[in-house]
Amino acid sequence: MIHPKLVVLDVGHGNCSILFNTRGIIVIDAGPGGSLLEFITEHKIRRIDAILISHADKDHIEGVVALLASGIVEIGLVKLNSDAMKGTELWDDLVYELDKANFEGKLKFEVGLTTNDANNLDYGEIGIEILAPRPYLAAKGPGATDRNGRLINTNTVSAVVRLTRKNIPMVLISGDIDDLGLSYLVDSGVNVNASIWIFPHHGGKSGQKNLGLFAEQFTELVQPDVVIFSIGRSGHLANPQPEVVMGLRKKRPTARILCTQLSKHCSGSLPVGESPHLPKIFSRGRVTHSCCAGSIAINLMVDNLQILPEINLHREFIVDNAPTALCKNW
């Protein structure tokens, strides 16, 4: 009996989730750099049944380019939405590798990941729902304007994926969806409720006029018990933004918050020595002591969701190492 689980991989600034479903392994975004390769090697994974790419940003697709070239794993299907606006050479690199692999019969490369894929992703007990984008948005594509004259960008068409078990919503993976994308989601009347939510765009700014309000509105819709920010410590970024956490807390004061790495807002310095609370799975920040929760493992059991790192050990780490922790509510 395979117990389905989800790993939210610490890739630094970026997103990568690996779903171990009862009839296959599905990767949702692949983060930057080679972290996914490390995880696949560590877990001796031989086949990935599907890779779903939420949108065309480097912190979501670099790892796919790495994976395709590495040849370390068999890949069944890759699905993505076209993004002519992106026009980056990285996007060209990805399409180059996908086209080559597709031509050589090594995988199936499909353009289009929309709400119409509701029944196309059956890999076992965990249902995979695509809640956004609608085909309309995907067809218009980044760079176009919608019928109200609003500019559609890469984040607007970000795929939003929800995992369910026995029709009970469990995890919402919201890519980098922005406020325009969210308004389409709301207009669709789709229920986006989920126990666990991977917050969009790493809790950072992505063109929203009012980040705190965006967080409030989205939290109200999702009603999460657990919120995950997949963030990196290095570089100029400092996520999640405090107004995001405030907006979130306003609507869900008791939700558990986990950041993969230690936010600069929570501590000016990094911990010294071992971090015994971290699960024994690859985390990009482990070597540099940049982890807060590190990679997060979730057992997808309906009546008893189990999350690693364990809450008390994680809290001890936060108390000891994050004097200005944004998440602290205990």
Next chain:
Amino acid sequence: MLLDELPISRVKIVDDNALARRSLSLTLSDVNWEPIDEPGPLLSLDDFVSSSIASVDAVICDHRLTTYARFSGAEAVAKFYIEKFPAILCTAWSRADIDAMRPYRRFIPVVLSTSDANPDTLIEGFRICSKELKGEFSAVRKPWRTLIRVIEVNEESNAIFVVIPAWNSAEIIRLTKELLPGQIQENLRPDFRFHAQVNLGSEDQNDLYFDQFETD
């Protein structure tokens, strides 16, 4: 002292500067390793490597050896690696002379800045080195087959500028053309893509190595 089952007690110091050798000797003494001074001159790389393997347990080597040796430190450390013998490159030239070091970088597990050489970094360095010699690569050194895209070819400086999308699609890396096999050199132009083994976990572009080039 046992470092991951690799016994080290005698360590040879190779540097064209006698004062630098003396300073490193004192550091080694702090680790209770016996420093073995190599006064030079060193004429044959093969002879130097075989005599070192026969007489000491490990080597610390400077890179630029001027008239002291007829080879560079990078060359020597790479040769030791191929012979599965622990050696660390300890130099102030790791950034300034990257073009000369890059061809050997696949076989140099540890490059230590001269100013960073202390008992802790040397112990850690030999630990990393011994593991890699047993095939256990650290994340920053593990090779992966990956895509490389040419951005620009500069004939005057004999250099090319490339991006490794799976490492960092936003950072451009300068390589000398000599690093590449002839078949790839003949095809170099902007947007030309090829594959090679690269250590994608590297944090710094100066620590990247390139091996097993392929054309599509």
